Amino acid sequence: MANLLNLVQNETIKVWKKRRFAVVLLILLILIPVFVYAQMKIAQNSAQKFKGDWRAELQTQITDNTRALGSDRIPEEWKKWRRALVQQLQYYLDHDINPRTPNAVTFTRGFMDNAVTLFIPLMVLAIASDLVSSERSSGTVKMLLTRPVRRWRILLSKLVTLTLYVSLIIVATVLLCYLISGLVFGYRGWGEPVFIGFQVSGADVNTSGVHAVPQVIYVLMQAGLAWFASMVVAILALMVSVLVRSTAASFVTMMAAIIAGAILTNMASSWHSAKYLFNVNLELTSYLQGTPPPIEGMTLGFSLAVLAVWAAAGLVVSFGVFTKQDILN
Numbered sequence: 046m047a048n049l050l051n052l053v054q055n056e057t058i059k060v061w062k063k064r065r066f067a068v069v070l071l072i073l074l075i076l077i078p079v080f081v082y083a084q085m086k087i088a089q090n091s092a093q094k095f096k097g098d099w100r101a102e103l104q105t106q107i108t109d110n111t112r113a114l115g116s117d118r119i120p121e122e123w124k125k126w127r128r129a130l131v132q133q134l135q136y137y138l139d140h141d142i143n144p145r146t147p148n149a150v151t152f153t154r155g156f157m158d159n160a161v162t163l164f165i166p167l168m169v170l171a172i173a174s175d176l177v178s179s180e181r182s183s184g185t186v187k188m189l190l191t192r193p194v195r196r197w198r199i200l201l202s203k204l205v206t207l208t209l210y211v212s213l214i215i216v217a218t219v220l221l222c223y224l225i226s227g228l229v230f231g232y233r234g235w236g237e238p239v240f241i242g243f244q245v246s247g248a249d250v251n252t253s254g255v256h257a258v259p260q261v262i263y264v265l266m267q268a269g270l271a272w273f274a275s276m277v278v279a280i281l282a283l284m285v286s287v288l289v290r291s292t293a294a295s296f297v298t299m300m301a302a303i304i305a306g307a308i309l310t311n312m313a314s315s316w317h318s319a320k321y322l323f324n325v326n327l328e329l330t331s332y333l334q335g336t337p338p339p340i341e342g343m344t345l346g347f348s349l350a351v352l353a354v355w356a357a358a359g360l361v362v363s364f365g366v367f368t369k370q371d372i373l374n
Contacts, residue, residue: 052202056176060206065172068101069214072168078154078315081226087149099143106132125337133243133335140240142257147287148234149227150260156222157267162310162328165218165271166303167277172210174296175369176203196368198286204360207279215272219264235261240342243335250335253374261355263333270329277323277359278303284359289369303327310339323355 060066095102110127137144145151177200223232238257243250258266280301290296306324309316319325320340326348331338338344 049198049202049205050275052198053205056206057209058203058229060172060176060210066210066213066223068216069168069171070221073218077156077221077225079231081152082232084152084155084226085229098147098316100138103134103143104139107131107138110134129243129245129335129337131249132252133240136240136243136250136255137254142155142238142240144239146237147236148230148237149223150234150237150264152226152230153219153222154239154260154264154267157219157264157271158330158334160218161267161274161330163213163303165305166327167300169216169275170296170303172214172300173279173286174299175286175292176207176283177286186360197364200367202365204280204283207283208276211279212272215268215275219268237261237354239263241266241333241335244267244282245335245337255366266333269328270333273349274327274329277356278355279329280359280363281323284363287363287370314339317342321351323352324350 076154091102095105110131114127114131123223134144143225155362171353236259240255241262241263242254242256243252244254245251278299281302282295285298286295287290289298306322306327309322309325310320317340325339326343329345329348330338332345332348
């Protein structure tokens with residue numbers, strides 16, 4: 046056990062010295078204020094247009110989306126999303142709850158919803174894509190393997206280190222979103238209610254299981270789902286790093302897979318087999334929102350199971366290849 050802890054400590058220091066995590070923090074510190082400013086302008090324009098009456102604003106959104114459903118230029122997939130949105134907005138209006146009160150928690154919630162599919166996975170790749178391939182290209186892995194340590198322990202230490210940094214990325218994203226946006230919108234909003242439990246089936250939304258939870262619980266649920274999706278991406282990136290000698294090839298391969306998933310999510314509604322791809326199932330927080338899934342029949346349990354299978358397969362391949370391949374030559 047002590048040997049494994051020493052390996053984890055060594056791997057953690059190596060990642061830290063590469064300053065990849067510092068780059069991730071720098072990206073967050075640059076981009077989050079940009080999004081905060083954009084959200085502030087939207088809130089100001091809405092306040093001027095509707096004079097602070099959120100009910101009138103919500104009713105206008107319902108009317109606009111309902112009117113758009115009659116257009117022949119809108120694809121059927123987008124119409125499903127609009128129908129679900131209209132029913133959800135109407136549910137909030139009927140229960141006299143503003144779903145978009147401008148505050149730091151609401152901003153954090155919205156940012157996490159939009160970041161889980163592409164933004165956060167790409168930040169994870171900055172750390173995960175070269176854990177093994179970079180050491181093979183530089184030759185440091187040869188020195189590591191000359192020690193009296195089993196190979197699986199070496200790779201396990203890298204996996205533990207990767208888990209630590211993925212967790213830090215999720216925590217840092219939530220904290221920086223809250224702290225930076227709070228300077229503009231205020232730090233209130235933790236106890237405000239959010240409705241979850243919308244069941245989308247085709248064009249209909251079942252509200253029988255809908256219940257309210259405080260925003261603090263909702264954000265914690267978001268963070269947990271984002272962490273799970275990010276860990277699957279990290280494990281698959283580790284697998285590619287074991288299989289590919291080039292760091293650049295490892296990063297580009299996983300980046301292409303993540304971006305392809307974002308595209309397929311919007312285009313693969315008629316390709317039912319695509320629901321078994323890991324990159325189509327990364328948007329786990331959409332199930333909390335109650336938005337229609339990319340492919341009919343997908344549920345939160347289904348996506349979690351698919352991602353778990355991909356992660357398990359990635360671990361089997363990673364440990365199987367790393368413990369047997371000829372790395373020294």
